[in-house]
Amino acid sequence: MYKGDNSIIYVPGANSAVSYQDVREAENVLLTSDIVIVQNELPRETVEYLVDFCYKRDITILLNPAPARPISKEYIDKLNFFTPNETEFSVIFGDKKVEDVLSMYPNKIIITLGSEGAMFHDGEKMVHIPALEVDEIVDTTGAGDTFNGAFAYAQQSSLTIEEAVTFANLTSSVSIQKFGAQTGAPSFEEIQALKEYENSWGFKN
Structure with missing residues (x-):
């Protein structure tokens, strides 16, 4: 591990008690999202219910598979x-080559690569967006959450995928220079x- 890297022990908490019934009670909120x-x-059943709900109603959904567990092709689709x-x-994908999987989707x-940035396939070629170099890494806790939130915001602001990933990389690079998962998240x-x-980039305000 590098200085500033985190080591996380997962202890199921309140999130593990969220049922699909709870999601049903929040459907009005989801419908406006x-x-x-x-x-x-x-x-798992809550995640699958939520994915199905959004898919049937054409609501954009992003799944960050943390902590890792197997997921069927049906739900990835x-x-x-x-x-x-x-x-x-x-x-999730075992020994399959990264390029082969990304080209299928x-x-x-x-794929977030930590200090190496992120990678995806744009339909024609592999695209690697390098991480921003920083002077000092203080705490990487929450960097993935920051990346996902920033990417979602950028994507909904009509940026291209490459622009959104670049913005997300930039945002997470700021978060690792601060301490704490929430306190490290930067403002826009x-x-x-x-x-x-x-x-x-032309963000919507």
């Missing part, structure tokens, strides 16, 4: 975006102030 982000701390890290990718599966204004921020 532009994008829904879900991760695997919820029970129903997702708009799927963002495993390298470890989660290995659990262009502009859908985005912080990102706009960076020299790497592209005004051409």
Whole structure:
């Protein structure tokens, strides 16, 4: 491990108690959502119910498969975006080559690579977006959550996939220079102030 890397022990908490009935009670909120982000701390049946709900109603859904567990092709096909890290990718796809899997799911599966950035297939070729180099890594906890939130915001602001991944990389690079999963997440204004921020991205305010 590098200085600033995290080591996480997963202890199921409140998320593990969220049932599909809870999701049903929140359907009115989901129906007004532009994008829904879900991760695997919820029970499998809850995640699958939520994926089905969004898929049938054409609501954009992003699944971050953390912690890793197997997922069927049926449910991957129903997702708009799927963002495993390298470890989660290995659990889900076994010894399949990254290029082969990504080419099967262009502009859908985005692998986060930590200090190496992120990778996806755009339908024609593999695209690697490098991570931004930082002076000091303080705490990588929450970097993946920051990436997913930033990507979702960028995607719903009509940025291209490549632009959205670049913005997400930039945002997560700021988060690892601070301590804490939530306190490390930067504001949009912080990102706009960076020299790497592209005004051409044209975010919706």
